[in-house]
Amino acid sequence: MFWKRQIPIAIVALVGTLTLFGWFVDQPDIKSFVDDDATQWYDILASFAIFLGALNLLKLQMQKIIKRKKGWQYSIFAIGGFIFAFTVGFLMRGAYTVNINSAGETPQVVAQVVAGEIGGTIQASEVLLGLIEEDAPLMLEKVHFTGKSVNKVANQLKESGADAKIIPASWGAHLTTNGSFFNWMFFKVFTPLSATMFALLAFLVASAAYRAFRIRNFEATLLLGSGIIIMLGRVPIGSKISSWFVLYVIVLLLGVIVNSWKRNRILTFSTVGIGIILVTIAGIYMGWPIDRPAFAYLPKLQDWIYLVPNIAGARAIMIGIGLGVFATSIRYILGIEKSYIGE
């Protein structure tokens, strides 16, 4: 129990206290440990946690396959995907380029190979080869995924008389070198998958707008109202909607409110009627400018909602969250809250 329970709690208390009060200490040794080394340890452990996650995933998917659980066939794709990414990340450099140090005796032949390699005309390649100097070799832009394919090109170049050298990307940089295999995986496999997962939500939001966002009570009315104003006012089309149109809509809404409040037809119709007449008179008098009165012009109205009542609400939530996180953190440090070890 001691190792499983007391020590972990002590670690949290010690590290937490050190980090929290490290903010106030100006002693170089402590400061350097708290600010630099302790944070580095944290980063390193965070990295190990990622590996742990990957191992757990493999374990789970393997179990699914071995026990032939429902849908186990799909787990093969998960494991296959992992093996592919792991190979590209750890076992293959996936990025080789060729440097030509000199074109040798027969630049025309070399130019032919170069043109085949990077595309473009033979003349253009000859010009490129002409630029080679002592310390400035020509770097061919094409990146090869495998050593085999780059060897082929290098050999061709050598056969045509050039002095060519294969330059592999260094380990670590191979992840983001432009054109590397890992880079290719990121943009061609990882990107479409993760981006499309999120894009699905646009459709689901639309369908929820149609079928689930209901005005049930006053709170929901406020919410949908401010949401609609933000949605229209934030985008260019909002500035094309006349403030007079918005005023007429407000009058109609007023009628709905009066109707649900008093349930009196005469009162409702007279409210709407008078409202429409007033707005029309004001409109004729002012000459129907699109952006006035400003409070009914969507971009302006949107800005006000966004900057005043919205911030008020968001600030109340922010302070609440701040207090909540503070309280939870203090409870962790003091060892009162132990849910992170499953208690």
Place this chain on the structure above:
Amino acid sequence: MKKLADLVIKLGNVDRRWIFIIIAIVVMYPLFKPLGLPIRPSESSQEVFNTIDALPQGSKVLLSCEYGPSTKPEIHPMAIGVLRHLFEKGHQVYVTCLWPDGQFMAREALEQVAENEYNLTYGEDYVLLGFRPGNEAVIKGIVSDIRKMYTIDSRAIPIADIPMMNGITNISDFDFLFSASAGYPGTVEWVQLAADPTGIPMSTGVTSIQVNEVMPYVDAGQIKGILAGMPGAAEYEKLIGKPGIGTSGMDAQSIAHVVIVLFIIFGNIAYYLERQRSKKTF
């Protein structure tokens, strides 16, 4: 009247796949046939522009990329816009990433803007320090000693060999901080651990979803202005006078918003009619 109400109620319960198709068409159409709606910069985007515009020439700017492919449509145009503005003014740009994906995004943006458009030199005008894992701890490391966090950059070049890293030891050596952020860790952590404790001026560009989480900081002056989602990016493109991806998405964005608002209104009418009817039958 009754028939109309019947129709509305029936339409209110239409298979949702019809709605999916409508949205797909509405978003796709303007991409092929742009409408060219005018863009008006909002106050908070203007503030970002003014802050960056007022930086003295040759300032050292830390740009942090915390977004990935899933949020690229919103944040990438901002990163590009801000980079263009910074390079136009001749500032030095240091790029860090708190998200692993951010490194790819940053490289793409730098390639497009720094290399192709401005022909700048790596290591003198801009540097991509790259990604380091550890979330807020990385920020804390950059604040106290960037050289312990980054001994090599994303191209595996030692920091000592990069000319523009001369004299940079921690965050106080930078003049400005911009966080292009799509979530955790991101803007909130930069405010809490860098901008507030050290006082470095900071602006941010965030995804729409995050805006409300960050707005109180903007109002309290902890952040100087904010670019909010794709429209924020379009506004920034308008401010620097270089339309890009953000601007071209605005037509589709506008129309889709109108359609969704109409959906909400129509859905509620159907709901109202239906409720009226069920009240009568019981």
Place this chain on the structure above:
Amino acid sequence: MNDKKFWFTFGIILIAFIIYWLLGHPFFIVERVTMLYAILLAAAMLIFYINKAKRGEKIYLRAIPGLKAFEEAVGRATEMGKPVLYVPGIQDMDQVETVAGVIILGHVAKMTARYETALNVPVARSIVMKAGRESVREAYIVEGRPDLFHEDMVHYLTDDQFAYAAGVNGIMMREKPAAVFYQGKFYAESLILAETGNSIGAIQIAGTASPAQIPFFVTACDYTLIGEEFFAASAYLSEDPQLIGAVKGMDILKVMIIAIIALSIFLRVFNDLGWINFDILKYLTIQ
């Protein structure tokens, strides 16, 4: 005032700090002293009320409207002879919200045991499944209906977000529960779930602290426990003194914050008018 241990510790820390300060406070970043006071004060407040609750002193918590609706919803499901569906979010037990969700699950299970209504709890993490089972089992035993409990009430679907959402949707379409509870940590799947629940006409009660998902729940569900309400609800239902004490402590902190805002505004007005020479804003900026 009768918390001797608390005041004793408090006194020792205070005296130690005063001595340290009088010794010339070596290695201390003086600009951050406001923050130190704030941390000590806030932490002391929390600990004080947690201790108070632990000692068994009664702390009043107001009724939360959404919580009353729980009983109504279960009651209606009973009348209609349909099951109750409970979704405890998609995250693991390391999230505070999931913990709160499991605590509330126990409460709902008590009601379904009393009313003899079927309960269905699909979960997305295996640890949540274990915790949820324990909590439901205990509720049924407490209500004296262990015969109605069976393990499959709480069952694991899948870890993946959208696959889980699709699975829960399937359950809703097939079983047509009359009451659906969403209590826990939710992300984008919130609107998928709430929309489906809405289309089958169930009473829906949600509770979450993720600000970005609250709007979808508010518009699509009948009742929503918002943010801190949700945590307070779990404290209220679990009757755990540590949680209740913390809720009370945070309440007091909120009042103090409001008081500080009010005071600071006065001080600022006086300073701006030149009546006093004290700029409060300087003390509220901590670098």
Place this chain on the structure above:
Amino acid sequence: MFSAEIVGAWIAVFLTLAIFSYLYRDNPFYKIAEHIFVGVSAGYWASMYFWTQIQPNLFGRLWPALHEGLSLGFLGKLWYAIYNFFNLIYPPAFPDGGVATGHGMQLTYIIPLILGIMMLLSVFSKFSWFARWGICYVVGMAAGLRAYGFLNSNVIGQVKGSVIPLVGDVSTGAIINGIILLIGTISGLLYFYFSKEHKGWFGTVGKIGIYFLMISFGASFGFAVMGRISLLIGRFTDLKSFGGAAYHHASLWILAAMVILLGIWSFFNKEEKATKGVPIK
């Protein structure tokens, strides 16, 4: 003809459309794409974290590259013997002569290494508690950082933001807005006050508070919709470019193939369709 770029485009289009096919209904294409995603992202994350942190900042500190002419003592030789063993197994991360990432040797970093290895061992159920120490370090540190950060920026910073100027060089409009902001913040905070009944004036304050919160949630709602549409626009832009002649119209071909295959699949899986997907009223 079949360059990596074009093959990649076809794969990207296939994966994109496979995920979109979920909108029709849950189907094998979606499930395949989803599982590939899970696997690839795990491998991707592991590679990124290893090459950006563990290799340069952990191994680089434990076994830094030895400068020429530097002689090691017995213990030093022993220490590097361990390294040479790693070098034998996986030379890319452990090149000959030490990891050259500019660090000096710092043996205190053995502690995170041990904690990290313990974390990995926790995959075996017997050692499952091994992970606790590492997790606790992370939890403790996060708690210390956050307690300060949140109290400073989210509480004190916001208190400062609420202290609005009422006199001096401020317009009337700004004062009115400031007061609305203040009322909203305070009433919003009081809505979350639990240890007093919301009745009488206090109830009214709470009501005002919830109205402000609702307006704020409304804004979040508007922004959420906005964000999701933006992401869809981004995806369609990509599909559009992959539909071009440069990629042999990948988007169109794969779309057509997928529609046909889904049609066939639906035809053979009709029974399920009756219970799933179709909205019920």
